[in-house]
Amino acid sequence: MRRVTSNPDNRAVPLVLLHGLLGDGRDWQGVIDALPGIECHALDLPGHGRNRSHRVSGFDEANAWLCGELAARGIRRYRLAGYSLGGRLALYHASQAPAGLQALLLENCHPGLPAAERAARIAHDEIWARRFEDGPLAEVLADWYRQPVFADLDENGRARQIARRLGNDGRAVAAMLRATSLGKQPDLAPWLRTAARAAPPLPVTWISGSRDQKFHSLACQLVEQGCNINHLALDGGHNLHADQPERFAACLHDWHGST
Numbered sequence: 471m472r473r474v475t476s477n478p479d480n481r482a483v484p485l486v487l488l489h490g491l492l493g494d495g496r497d498w499q500g501v502i503d504a505l506p507g508i509e510c511h512a513l514d515l516p517g518h519g520r521n522r523s524h525r526v527s528g529f530d531e532a533n534a535w536l537c538g539e540l541a542a543r544g545i546r547r548y549r550l551a552g553y554s555l556g557g558r559l560a561l562y563h564a565s566q567a568p569a570g571l572q573a574l575l576l577e578n579c580h581p582g583l584p585a586a587e588r589a590a591r592i593a594h595d596e597i598w599a600r601r602f603e604d605g606p607l608a609e610v611l612a613d614w615y616r617q618p619v620f621a622d623l624d625e626n627g628r629a630r631q632i633a634r635r636l637g638n639d640g641r642a643v644a645a646m647l648r649a650t651s652l653g654k655q656p657d658l659a660p661w662l663r664t665a666a667r668a669a670p671p672l673p674v675t676w677i678s679g680s681r682d683q684k685f686h687s688l689a690c691q692l693v694e695q696g697c698n699i700n701h702l703a704l705d706g707g708h709n710l711h712a713d714q715p716e717r718f719a720a721c722l723h724d725w726h727g728s729t
Contacts, residue, residue: 483572484548485726487512488556492635494519500715508726513539517646522639526649529562536563549726551575553711558655565661573673575725578685578708582657591653599644607640622681622707662697674699675725679706
């Protein structure tokens, strides 16, 4: 684990937050409320929230959208944090070497699949995309939150998540799922290993939930492979910032003020 020291100059650097599939910028409100004094920008991804009518065709267009959002807000230096899909978009953005990015934090994020596994993942995501397009949203969400990655949710937690996501447009979700399928994402683990030797290296913090077996194992594997990450494990599942916003905000606060 990388040693962390305080840097007061970082407090003036805006924090940009990217949510996961089916969410919107409001998902971060509990975290933002616990971060007084830090300028936060919780964006709505394409196909979500106020940007539900916006479509992107892939990671390059999603990155162009993010760059446009930053420019529209006059953000030139920033720290970027993303959860799940938002983390994958943040990681891709960082791999394009944007000049103003100061540090990266990823929550339960996937670095990308080997080429041999991508076609199967695209086919898997296409099945879900068709369901979001054609099925009753409540039924699709009920099945979505029964996937193993959400195993930490009990019946009440699952019901709350479904209720929060019923405002989505199924067709918009389907379009974003197709455009940003994990099968279309490059494997960025090699970039993370290269970034460890860059001058100066980009600080990358990777937070995983110890009860999210899949994503916690992925983070541990990246450490073993010598990737440029400071891995922090919290006692929780897939959606840490929603389940324990104050604890997650404490991690963000320490990271935002670190060198």
